[in-house]
Amino acid sequence: NAGVTQTPKFRVLKTGQSMTLLCAQDMNHEYMYWYRQDPGMGLRLIHYSVGEGTTAKGEVPDGYNVSRLKKQNFLLGLESAAPSQTSVYFCASSYGGSGKLFFGSGTQLSVL
Amino acid sequence: QQQVKQSPQSLIVQKGGIPIINCAYENTAFDYFPWYQQFPGKGPALLIAIRPDVSEKKEGRFTISFNKSAKQFSLHIMDSQPGDSATYFCAASGDTGFQKLVFGTGTRLLVSP
Numbered sequence: 611n612a613g614v615t616q617t618p619k620f621r622v623l624k625t626g627q628s629m630t631l632l633c634a635q636d637m638n639h640e641y642m643y644w645y646r647q648d649p650g651m652g653l654r655l656i657h658y659s660v661g662e663g664t665t666a667k668g669e670v671p672d673g674y675n676v677s678r679l680k681k682q683n684f685l686l687g688l689e690s691a692a693p694s695q696t697s698v699y700f701c702a703s704s705y706g707g708s709g710k711l712f713f714g715s716g717t718q719l720s721v722l
Numbered sequence: 723q724q725q726v727k728q729s730p731q732s733l734i735v736q737k738g739g740i741p742i743i744n745c746a747y748e749n750t751a752f753d754y755f756p757w758y759q760q761f762p763g764k765g766p767a768l769l770i771a772i773r774p775d776v777s778e779k780k781e782g783r784f785t786i787s788f789n790k791s792a793k794q795f796s797l798h799i800m801d802s803q804p805g806d807s808a809t810y811f812c813a814a815s816g817d818t819g820f821q822k823l824v825f826g827t828g829t830r831l832l833v834s835p
Binding site for chain 1: 728731754756758763764765766767768771811813815822823825826827828
């Protein structure tokens with residue numbers, strides 16, 4: 611049972627480049643989330659989804675887009691990367707609206 | 723806007739000590755208070771959680787104390803071990819249709835042998 615899988619684990623981008631972070635879960639969870647983790651700032655919610663085909667903005671959505679075309683996948687896109695988006699990104703999922711989130715192992719992104 | 727304030731930022735205790743991590747919240751609509759544990763290179767994992775209808779919850783060596791009137795809650799780790807060295811996050815959420823968690827800024831705990 612893989613749980614929540616994120617790819618890639620590491621990535622370096624130049625300012626202005628685009629990329630997509632992939633998240634897949636095999637627990638049949640309805641809810642999925644994208645967080646960023648920065649030193650001294652905890653985990654901040656970027657976007658989330660309460661079901662296939664739905665997405666919503668979180669606390670820090672600017673500069674990011676998401677898509678949930680399949681229930682098991684949640685994609686996070688950066689259209690034009692900026693140095694301020696250097697961070698560790700975590701995907702998570704949960705059963706229904708429970709507060710018990712299952713996190714992936716993270717993607718470390720550096721934007722130069 | 724920091725809705726959940728966590729302290730201290732870092733903590734060092736000796737093996738067997740009882741580290742205490744504190745969190746305070748402002749939103750009285752919050753009704754679910756989990757703690758997450760994160761080891762280096764890993765994602766956070768749910769450790770223990772409490773709802774405001776009880777003042778204390780224990781799971782093994784981990785205890786949450788909750789003070790509703792003060793809007794504060796804390797994590798105590800009894801008989802701490804070097805394997806407990808990790809970053810701990812408190813969080814809170816309310817009944818808004820689903821549990822959208824707000825996290826504290828984290829506490830890096832080091833338990834020395």
